Amino acid sequence: MNIKEKDNTYIANTYSRFPIVLTEGKGSVVFDEDGKQYIDMNTGIAVNIFGLCDDVWVEAVEKQLSALQHVSNLYYSAPDATLAEMLCERTGMKKVFFSNSGAEANECAIKAARKYAAGKKGPEYSTIITLKNSFHGRTITTLAATGQDVFHKDFLPLTDGFDYAEANNVNDLKEKVAKNKTAAIMFECVQGEGGVLPLERDFVNEIAAICQKEDILMIVDEVQTGNGRSGKLYSYMHYGVSPDIVTTAKGLGGGLPLGATMLGEKVSGVFEPGSHGSTFGGNPVCCAGAISILERIDDELLKKVCDKSKFIIDSLSGAKGVKSVTGMGLMLGIETEKDASEVISECMKNGVLVIKAKNKVRLLPALNIPDELLSKAVNVIKNACGGEKI
Ligand SMILES: Cc1ncc(COP(=O)(O)O)c(C=O)c1O
Structure with a gap:
């Protein structure tokens, strides 16, 4: 049995999992078993504050x-x-x-x-x-x-x-x-x-x-x-x-x-x-x-959280296919014209992991996500929201 089959056979049926097997990661980047790279925009549902396998x-x-x-x-x-x-x-x-x-x-x-x-x-x-x-x-x-x-x-x-x-x-x-x-x-x-x-x-x-x-x-x-x-x-x-x-x-x-x-x-x-x-x-x-x-959640980090939050909100508010952006800091929800699941699948296809909250696409990136990765991820999300409906 491969991992998905083993999981589906032996693990209690309480989660509907995304169809990828994650194997390793560093910071805000995570890899699946085929070596495909993703930008992690959900940090294991708001857990990995400093990303994956943070050195400190x-x-x-x-x-x-x-x-x-x-x-x-x-x-x-x-x-x-x-x-x-x-x-x-x-x-x-x-x-x-x-x-x-x-x-x-x-x-x-x-x-x-x-x-x-x-x-x-x-x-x-x-x-x-x-x-x-x-x-x-x-x-x-x-x-x-x-x-x-x-x-x-x-x-x-x-x-x-x-x-x-x-x-x-x-x-x-x-x-x-x-x-x-x-x-x-x-x-x-x-x-x-x-x-x-x-x-x-x-x-x-x-x-x-x-x-x-x-x-x-x-x-x-x-x-x-x-x-x-x-x-x-x-x-x-x-x-x-x-x-x-x-x-x-x-x-x-x-x-x-x-x-x-x-x-x-x-x-x-x-x-x-x-x-x-x-x-x-x-x-x-x-x-x-x-x-x-x-120890590391200090004023400097919190200021960066606010700056990154503003960048996401400014980039996505009013973008094609985006009805609203709600939330606070790096806990944001995007109400989309398309079904949120469709946007999430499109993002995954294009190397960005986001999740759902009710009818919204939810973003919970690492508090120290590098600006370059954040910008890339936001672009993918924007395109997924505004692209043609599948
Ligand atoms: C606000 C809030 N309270 C409690 C919980 C439950 O936490 P746990 O899954 O660690 O039991 C969650 C989980 O999502 C949550 O978001």
Whole structure:
């Protein structure tokens, strides 16, 4: 059997894969098994912040790998403590819980919010209000948090205690808060899987005001938007709000599984030994890699992210076949006249890997993608959007 046949035979049928087998890559260039070269404009869905096999990250990971690969959370070790310190210093948050994925980071946030609200107001204050069209993960509880029926069907009953407000609709949000005994409001500043849609500034400020007034926790899901992708370290920083809990994953690990739930002042003392845990969470190798990533997400890099973002938006806005470009930083969605899948196939044929978000072509390039490669990729995308329909 070749690789595709073996995969189709033995791997659970949960992904519709593109018809190529990727074998190696460096930076923003990746090769398939036939040696065909592609410009990587999706970084493994917002994971490889500095591209494939980035030298600094590889060195940090390899060094830790040959020193201590895993010790369990029964012992202290340096990488997770150092990474937690860095995250707290850069965000003002007070404590970090490490896990292995975005879904787990969100599970932890939900547990923290419920435990805090139960202790403060009573166990009936358990509802988490999320937004319609959101995406928070695929475990039964984070599916419940995800405000999209399409992901719920086939898996009912989901975890109780979630309600969904319309994004950018303050009245609806207020209604949902009034109707429920609410522990927290949870949202992505840019709905990624929902179609790369940034929330309006006024709406986010209103969430902050409601949370403050009602003593409700604000949870921001930075799994996809986080770690420099938005042009700031975390996307909530664009809005001038101060969340109580911030979750992240994807880019933090740079290609190894790592989730983080950052707890602000209010909730910093919510957990005690036994409240929560994870065998692999805070794994030394993942954390050593993450330190090497976080160290390099500085003002200079963030400025470059904004410049590259502007270049993409300026190049594609108003181009033939492009209806709109939405998003923030290097997390952009292109609404196309053609079917997005058609554009994506055309790009792949011409050596550029992009993916879909709802009906849009989604771009999530490495934060350090060289300008020359970015320009080439944007040209291919532009031609794919504007070319004749297949
Ligand atoms: C905003 C957001 N939250 C949570 C998740 C789930 O992350 P993971 O797949 O690492 O569990 C994702 C994944 O796409 C996401 O985009």
